[in-house]
Amino acid sequence: MHAYPRRIIDIKPEKTLPYDEGIAWLASQLKQRVDGFNCNPEARGIYLATMDSGAAASVAFWANALKHGPGFANPADFPLTLANSSAAVVSQMLEIQGPNYTLSGGSDAVYAAFSQAIHDLSASDESVQEGLVLALDVSETTRCIGMILTASDNQPSLGTIREDGVVESLAPPYTAESPTLAMSTFIQQFLNRGESYIQAGEGTIYCRKR
Amino acid sequence: MNVKVLVTGVGILTPLGDSPDRLWQALIKGQTAARAWPDLEAEGFRITTACRIDDSARPDPKRGRKLAVRAASMAVRHADLPLDGKIALFVGATMGESVAYEQAAEGKPLDLAQASIMAYPHAIQQALNIQGPQRAYATACAAGNYALGAGIAAIRSGKANAAIAGGVEPFSRIAMTGFSRSRAMAGDCCRPFDRDRSGMQLGEAAAFLVLESEARAYRRNVEPLACVESLGLSCDAYHPTAPLPDGQGMSRAMQQALYKAGIDATEVDWICAHGSGTQASDNAEAKAIERLFPHQPHVSGYKGAIGHSLGAATAVEAVITALALRHRVLPPTTNFRNADPEFTLNIVQQAETQPSLRWALNCGYAFGGLNSALLMGAV
Structure with missing residues (x-):
């Protein structure tokens, strides 16, 4: 089996939202734009790259505890302090019951998210059939951008994606700190030039239009 | 291979x-x-x-x-x-x-x-x-x-x-x-x-x-402690903090780890459980273990001894599992006194020597419904 990009997703609200509202809004938008999965919920995986998921909620939760005392902090806000809270909300909304990854970092985390998804989708046990690979920013701006990858022996519409050695023919790799900026550049190059790549210490994710 | x-x-x-x-x-x-x-x-x-x-x-x-x-x-x-x-x-x-x-x-x-x-x-x-x-x-x-x-x-x-x-x-x-x-x-x-x-x-x-x-x-001529064989993952996609009450998501993670390794559930000798000590999580985990392992392997939980170290917990318990596989000894479940009549787990209550200890599952679950099971073996 191989992994192929099936759909591109790009969501940006018109205004910056508080963390809890932003995640809920993004999850509802994702549900509309994912266009359905072609496999059962247990064979869906999520691979989310983020640097700031849970950060603002942690600060807000502790500010609330300082203000009212630790014995009176709002318990409903606590789950949102965890860095994996965004992927948890999305997986619940989209019924993703397979692997649930949150990778912390910038462009390196985007690379790692793709690498993990390609690994899972290509595995011989075929336990993962579709993977939602997302980059997420939630602090200063709320943005979510990424791809649905699908496992197949036949090439679907968008093109091919693979993990590879260094790609010499393209421009130098983009090393943005923000995961959404890195993902956005990756996807824009793919759409405009027909091929793109993202690189980390361990290799290259290479994507080419069909 | x-x-x-x-x-x-x-x-x-x-x-x-x-x-x-x-x-x-x-x-x-x-x-x-x-x-x-x-x-x-x-x-x-x-x-x-x-x-x-x-x-x-x-x-x-x-x-x-x-x-x-x-x-x-x-x-x-x-x-x-x-x-x-x-x-x-x-x-x-x-x-x-x-x-x-x-x-x-x-x-x-x-x-x-x-x-x-x-x-x-x-x-x-x-x-x-x-x-x-x-x-x-x-x-x-x-x-x-x-x-x-x-x-x-x-x-x-x-x-x-x-x-x-x-x-x-x-x-x-x-x-x-x-x-x-x-x-x-x-x-x-x-x-x-x-x-x-x-x-x-x-x-x-x-x-x-x-x-x-x-x-x-x-x-390199180093003496290994244990082998790490496979990881099973699943997500309940059910609730931000509570696990699926019937433990189905937990079972799936355990099952996947075994399937990837080609190991039958009956070959598992010991489960180093998540065992957080909460009613909901322990209930769900007990149901998952009972469903998948009717042969009643030994089950331990160490959060009564060392607390719940959150993101470090499964790594800590993987170290404990590696040491147990190396020594062929199962440490007791600290603070365990009375069996829960709701389930029939074979809880390790005293340190037990297990010369035939071969396969162990190190299990950990998380907020967001994340379930993980790592299969480790003796060498």
């Missing part, structure tokens, strides 16, 4: 022992690190009992990185690992440097590059001067298992000659408050799977394992 991946070294810092040997001796005796902390009482915490490493009262925004570097260095020394070539590094955690977020709430600037989980592998890589793939897994209380699963994959794919994988979680006032306010914490002590269990107790820890292929380990 999969490359066999071996554990060739472990490093660990816990409130019950600052080395694998000291922790092991304390676990065998059924000791606990839980105690009341005057600083928490002075700060107005309703629950002030926790399992903390002694120097944790002084807030330090670099504490997680310091613990991680010490534990990873210990694992490297234990394995006598040459730090040349590609050494992969995989670190799991829940929150990052909690003190940095706490100080940001008081008005100090927050630098995410220093506070978030990605700071951990960077700090270790810098301290050990190693090169190779590195990743930071923000997968809450299952994160250590995720890191170890990545380690298995890196060795098998040839991306790395060796992998250092584990987890870290410094003591967090945010978590202490959050779990307490969610009424998930035990007032007296944490009793996994006990009839009278009333909740979890917060801990802190760092634990790392050095993984190498069997061929390389024998070439």
